[in-house]
Amino acid sequence: MGRVNIYMLDTDIAENSPHDRNITSTLYGGDQETRISQEIILGIGGIRALDTLGIKASVYHLNEGHSAFCTLEIIRKLIQNDGLSFSDAREVVAASTVFTTHTPVPAGSDRFPLYLMDKYFSYLWPSLGIDRNTFMEMGLDAPSDSPDVFNMTIFALKTAGQRNGVSKLHGMVSRNIFNSIWRGIPEEEVPIGSVTNGIHSTTWLNPAFKNLFDKYLGENWVNNIPDTKMWNNINNIPDEELWNAHMENKQKMIEFVRHRLKKQMIRNGEAPEAIENIDKILDVNALTIGFARRFATYKRANLIFRNLARLQRMLNKPATPVQIIFAGKAHPADHPGHELIKQIYDLSHQEGLKGKIFIIENYDMKLAHHLIAGVDVWLNNPRRPLEASGTSGQKAALNGVINFSVLDGWWVEGYNGENGWAISDENYYINTEQQDNVDAQSLYATLEEEIIPLYYQRNPKDLPVNWIKKMKESIKTCAPAFSTARMVQEYTKDYYLTAMRRNEEIMQNHYKLAHELSQWKTQILNEWHQIKIIPDRKLNHFSDQKIIAGHPLELNTTVYLGNINPTSVRVEVYYGKIGQDGLIEEPQIALMELQGENGNSSYRYKGTIHLESGGEYGYTFRVLPYHSELLNEYDLGLVKWVDEGNYNVQ
Numbered sequence: 035m036g037r038v039n040i041y042m043l044d045t046d047i048a049e050n051s052p053h054d055r056n057i058t059s060t061l062y063g064g065d066q067e068t069r070i071s072q073e074i075i076l077g078i079g080g081i082r083a084l085d086t087l088g089i090k091a092s093v094y095h096l097n098e099g100h101s102a103f104c105t106l107e108i109i110r111k112l113i114q115n116d117g118l119s120f121s122d123a124r125e126v127v128a129a130s131t132v133f134t135t136h137t138p139v140p141a142g143s144d145r146f147p148l149y150l151m152d153k154y155f156s157y158l159w160p161s162l163g164i165d166r167n168t169f170m171e172m173g174l175d176a177p178s179d180s181p182d183v184f185n186m187t188i189f190a191l192k193t194a195g196q197r198n199g200v201s202k203l204h205g206m207v208s209r210n211i212f213n214s215i216w217r218g219i220p221e222e223e224v225p226i227g228s229v230t231n232g233i234h235s236t237t238w239l240n241p242a243f244k245n246l247f248d249k250y251l252g253e254n255w256v257n258n259i260p261d262t263k264m265w266n267n268i269n270n271i272p273d274e275e276l277w278n279a280h281m282e283n284k285q286k287m288i289e290f291v292r293h294r295l296k297k298q299m300i301r302n303g304e305a306p307e308a309i310e311n312i313d314k315i316l317d318v319n320a321l322t323i324g325f326a327r328r329f330a331t332y333k334r335a336n337l338i339f340r341n342l343a344r345l346q347r348m349l350n351k352p353a354t355p356v357q358i359i360f361a362g363k364a365h366p367a368d369h370p371g372h373e374l375i376k377q378i379y380d381l382s383h384q385e386g387l388k389g390k391i392f393i394i395e396n397y398d399m400k401l402a403h404h405l406i407a408g409v410d411v412w413l414n415n416p417r418r419p420l421e422a423s424g425t426s427g428q429k430a431a432l433n434g435v436i437n438f439s440v441l442d443g444w445w446v447e448g449y450n451g452e453n454g455w456a457i458s459d460e461n462y463y464i465n466t467e468q469q470d471n472v473d474a475q476s477l478y479a480t481l482e483e484e485i486i487p488l489y490y491q492r493n494p495k496d497l498p499v500n501w502i503k504k505m506k507e508s509i510k511t512c513a514p515a516f517s518t519a520r521m522v523q524e525y526t527k528d529y530y531l532t533a534m535r536r537n538e539e540i541m542q543n544h545y546k547l548a549h550e551l552s553q554w555k556t557q558i559l560n561e562w563h564q565i566k567i568i569p570d571r572k573l574n575h576f577s578d579q580k581i582i583a584g585h586p587l588e589l590n591t592t593v594y595l596g597n598i599n600p601t602s603v604r605v606e607v608y609y610g611k612i613g614q615d616g617l618i619e620e621p622q623i624a625l626m627e628l629q630g631e632n633g634n635s636s637y638r639y640k641g642t643i644h645l646e647s648g649g650e651y652g653y654t655f656r657v658l659p660y661h662s663e664l665l666n667e668y669d670l671g672l673v674k675w676v677d678e679g680n681y682n683v684q
């Protein structure tokens with residue numbers, strides 16, 4: 035098993051001024067000025083720390099924008115030590131930097147007012163050889179942002195050469211949110227990919243299950259976690275052994291929860307009788323649902339309380355009792371989060387819910403270990419699509435706890451119809467009230483009609499055999515896919531290796547490639563406006579171009595390139611079925627071939643498209659910059675369409 039070193043930066047050392055000693059004292063406590071200071075320590079200080087330690091990195095992986103100032107320090111060093119220009123240095127940094135965005139809401143980004151940026155960075159501009167505008171432009175997005183903030187996510191997206199979100203759905207959402215950085219590029223082509231998060235399996239696996247895995251998957255299973263075939267051996271675990279291990283975990287969890295609750299009740303000054311009674315609460319034989327996470331409002335901890343009467347009926351059926359354990363933590367400044375905790379606390383004391391609903395404050399990893407292994411069902415009902423990935427459900431699945439979740443984050447990929455349950459479908463709602471209603475309905479119906487009956491359906495040995503089947507299906511399918519083992523392999527293969535190779539190439543011959551690329555980009559950016567596409571047949575609107583399917587279709591256009599060399603562009607047919615809104619759906623792209631020059635810098639191109647099925651198609655032409663060494667052709671933010679006025683990528 036690999037190990038990595040982790041270095042923590044701390045300003046609380048004797049040599050520092052009292053003010054500076056405080057910078058790293060609290061994570062989220064301070065104001066904007068504390069925050070920018072912390073990020074300067076992390077980013078710029080981080081690079082200096084690596085230098086001091088003699089660590090030469092070839093890949094920098096920034097998680098969220100917090101550390102993104104590190105790119106400025108790398109650029110500064112390249113300029114001052116190696117004599118590069120600012121734009122050459124940016125090429126070098128892009129080559130070696132991977133940026134991962136983790137939140138699907140614009141509000142998740144750090145934003146600094148420009149006066150703070152002036153205060154902390156104006157000293158740097160002369161040494162970078164740039165003016166204030168060039169500097170600020172790197173962190174300005176615009177449409178959704180006020181123009182006087184420097185957005186760290188935008189800065190990181192513009193500076194890194196490779197970018198990704200943390201699940202397939204989050205990748206899609208990010209391409210939508212950040213489309214404005216790549217204006218004119220259709221949303222689905224925005225260069226943000228995705229690597230779905232995973233959990234560190236051996237950290238999160240309970241000991242009873244570890245014994246079972248050792249026995250039935252073979253001792254070496256820990257080294258083959260991403261191997262999906264190996265996990266089929268989960269089927270060899272006898273039902274009774276798996277169930278006994280689960281019940282052992284459930285009993286331990288109940289004891290731990292009682293212990294925590296007791297401490298909490300004493301802290302809250304509750305009646306001594308209630309505290310004494312604690313050893314009688316929580317029934318190991320009752321279906322137990324767990325809900326534990328930060329109480330950010332989008333996670334809707336109170337969704338299950340939307341119809342109190344229905345919930346009460348469901349929990350209190352004598353033959354099929356149900357209990358729910360909540361555990362939560364809210365960011366100190368998150369008042370709605372604290373309100374939610376209080377609301378559920380009050381509900382847990384209400385007649386009809388008392389003894390059925392429990393809430394434990396101060397959710398931490400120790401409690402998480404018990405809950406993700408000891409409840410029966412793991413409930414997750416965020417307001418889709420706001421859960422970028424989520425990982426607690428992955429922990430639960432590994433431990434035989436079955437997921438019941440909104441099809442958001444990782445669960446859209448994880449859910450296969452057999453390995454758990456879905457709340458609602460993959461629809462989007464503009465009205466959150468309506469969304470909450472639909473999701474609550476689905477939540478109650480699935481609990482009443484599927485989950486509760488399945489749990490209480492027992493064989494003569496009192497084993498819930500069909501439940502156990504689902505547990506096995508859940509472990510088998512989720513454990514290999516949603517592990518850090520798979521995740522790190524994917525980052526290595528799809529991102530780090532690209533960055534490492536790229537970094538090596540770009541440094542050769544005193545950064546020859548960096549210089550060549552930045553020169554080329556400058557020229558293309560300056561000349562791009564000259565390009566004009568003149569189709570042989572006039573394209574007025576997309577919907578006018580109806581094509582009958584069935585045979586290869588040849589399309590021709592003339593492109594005026596001005597001072598740009600044809601080797602510096604790619605001309606493409608962009609085509610697909612026409613949707614109801616008259617626009618192209620699920621577009622496909624075909625490269626066009628240069629046929630010859632007409633003189634006057636205008637060139638003839640031919641493309642052939644193959645349409646497999648019938649229907650109404652539309653097409654258009656476009657030109658993109660091309661350079662064989664370009665990491666990403668969209669990064670110049672340049673694309674020329676035939677009919678820019680009419681073309682609407684929405």
Ligand SMILES: *Cc1c(COP(=O)(O)O)cnc(C)c1O
Pocket residue numbers: 326327328397398399402403423424425426427429
């Ligand atoms: C796993 C974990 C989380 C993350 O939970 P999500 O449901 O993925 O948001 C938060 N806190 C603790 C203590 C955890 O163990």
